[in-house]
Amino acid sequence: MRPSPACLLNILVPVKRAVDYAVKIRVNPQQTGVDLNVKHSMNPFDEIAVEEAVRIREKLKDEVKSIKAVTIGPPKSVDTLRTALAMGADSAIHVEIPESAPSPEPLGVAKTLRAIIDKNKEIDLVILGKQAIDDDAGQTGQMLAGLLGWSQATFASKVDIDVVNKVATVLREIDGGSEQLKCRLPLIITTDLRLNEPRYASLPNIMKAKKKPIEKLKPTDLGVDLTPILETLKVTEPPKRVGGSKVGSVDELVAKLKDAGFTGV
């Protein structure tokens, strides 16, 4: 039986281009930031978000009408969108900012996403990574939920969507364990590490992705000012930890622990 139009899911997946997780971070000599002349890739938690959207479609099939990826970033960010499209998103939006512009803050990103959702009123599910591994802020999903007044389920480790009843059951990771929530759509979900393992886009899908549409917008088109409110005064290296000696036996280890004041209780 074909699902009625009212019972179709339209998913938005915001993604961020960030310094690759394996890169050795170096603070620049001016102490204004880190060396960004390094490998970038899609924020790992955002890969999990895209993967989850695609899995939801694999499970619910025709009930998922669209999966749209969006990024706010310089021209190079289009690569991140292509990855999302290759993984299974249908279309994408690139809110382009100049290469020289400072990285937008979570509040600015949330306002931009809200503006996009205001223009695309059919969106009823937004899946974001719980944090970006560059700023480690972990705020955007919650801020967007606050601006929209929507239900939110952060740090999701399992998601089940019932499109007909417009409700989602989400298991989330919390301090000390987990919690299960039942959330009415429209809903904001942020992904935790173990929600899924993202696929590698196959070559045929990468080729197909080149034909998928990417809408280009500027922040002014959405009425959003991305000027940061917080001022980054400097970026410094953390105190260096010098690796110490190696011992040759358990006896030596026990002796050193004892010297440091650590014995059995």
Added chain:
Amino acid sequence: MFSRPAVRVARHLARSYASAVSPNALVILEHRQGVLDSACLSALTAATQLGGKVTGLVISGPDSAAAALDSAKKLKGLDNLLHSTSELYSAPVVETVSPLLSKILSESSYTHVVSATSSFAKSLLPRVAAQLDVPAVSDITSLEHDAASNATTFTRPIYAGNAIATVKAPSSVSIKFFTVRSTSFAAALSDSAASVNVETIDPVHVSDVPTEHISTSLTKSDRPELGTASRIVSGGRPLKNAETFEATLYPLADVLGAAVGASRAAVDAGYADNSLQVGQTGKVVAPELYMAFGISGAIQHLAGMKDSKLIVAVNKDPDAPIFQVADIGLVGDLYEVIPELTEKLKK
């Protein structure tokens, strides 16, 4: 406290007096069944460092209210304590707590909202901050408030702690929201003689809440809590399975009176619960002693433990990155080392 300058006072003086506002911080004091979360005591310490008034907020269901208030009342550093009690807050969701927090903020003149970097507060604070059109600062490791300019400057880790950002929230940010890394601030102390002014706040009833709490599942343990333990024994991928993880590590943890932690690989493989994961996106710990067994030392794991006072690493691979941060390293098979270590520590 400055008195209102008379009109005749030089304009530039009047302007600088007008912008100097003494901090008025609201600290979220979380609890489980009436027992205050120790991470909130660090948030309280951070709030007192702002240099102004500090008010605590306790939100609870009817069953845990008395116990939570009893502990909160005795905290040193609090000038005031607010509490709101309702069945609605027994298993709270942010959709019911954020209207309460918003109401409290709108009816007073708080300058800062402070919490621990806990899963609940992390979910709550940005939601409310966005509604008030202000940014939030996550996981701060230090702060400095300048009363004259009404600006607060924070340090916080970025790039998994491989860089430290110094970030200023200027006076244009009317309420400064921030979450506190508990390992960076000592827990506030209690004083049984302390007597804080307690004020009841009516719960805010929200019609048509879109989110329903179904269940909570917490790992039960008699062991010290990972986030606050002074000694931690942590295991990685070589530990085969959950039974072996437990059978190998727990006796050592018992001898040391330590909490047990795990690497992401161990948690992903199902050897340990996700609540034991130490790392950039798991728990950040800074115990007196951190012992890593069969943990290679990926950047993301180091982010969670490199501030530990003494780091001991045992690994078969002499080139494992963990040895670069370990104060004491031992190249060896953990299945041989741990039992021997456990025995010898018993003496």
